[in-house]
Amino acid sequence: xxxxxxxxLREACEHVCPxxxxxxxxxAVRRRVRAVLADWQVSAEIVEDALLMVSELVTNAxxxxxxxxxxxxxxxxVDERCTLRVEVTDTGSAFPVGQPRVGIDPDEHGRxxAxxxxxxxxxxxxxxxxxxxxxxDLVAI
Numbered sequence: 001x002x003x004x005x006x007x008x009l010r011e012a013c014e015h016v017c018p019x020x021x022x023x024x025x026x027x028a029v030r031r032r033v034r035a036v037l038a039d040w041q042v043s044a045e046i047v048e049d050a051l052l053m054v055s056e057l058v059t060n061a062x063x064x065x066x067x068x069x070x071x072x073x074x075x076x077x078v079d080e081r082c083t084l085r086v087e088v089t090d091t092g093s094a095f096p097v098g099q100p101r102v103g104i105d106p107d108e109h110g111r112x113x114a115x116x117x118x119x120x121x122x123x124x125x126x127x128x129x130x131x132x133x134x135x136x137d138l139v140a141i
Contacts, residue, residue, distance in 0.1 A: 014074035021067035049119045057088040065090035082140040091131035
């Protein structure tokens with residue numbers, strides 16, 4: 001497995017795709033990610049966790065942020081281990097700080113960040129001139 005991942009790191013270390021700013025985009029993005037991870041021969045356990053993380057991060061960008069947004073999958077080395085990094089970058093919050101979010105049911109939303117944090121070996125947020133990038137890592141098994 002380690003040799004296979006090292007080959008992946010050299011040959012196909014990332015995949016980037018734009019995210020359409022519509023809620024129905026999430027299933028299509030999941031299918032695309034599943035295909036990419038299959039091409040990269042990623043283990044089924046990592047694929048399922050990655051798809052859940054992708055769903056939560058993409059939904060967050062579509063529902064709460066301004067377009068455009070993009071998804072980036074990449075292989076990084078963390079503590080000498082191959083790690084799948086899932087990143088979603090958007091141009092920032094669609095809601096001014098402190099403004100109530102009309103039409104967003106708190107019983108149906110708000111758990112995505114906790115799910116991503118529970119699955120990830122590491123996670124974080126980078127604020128930069130182009131917007132905000134939320135990222136999470138999954139260690140390859």
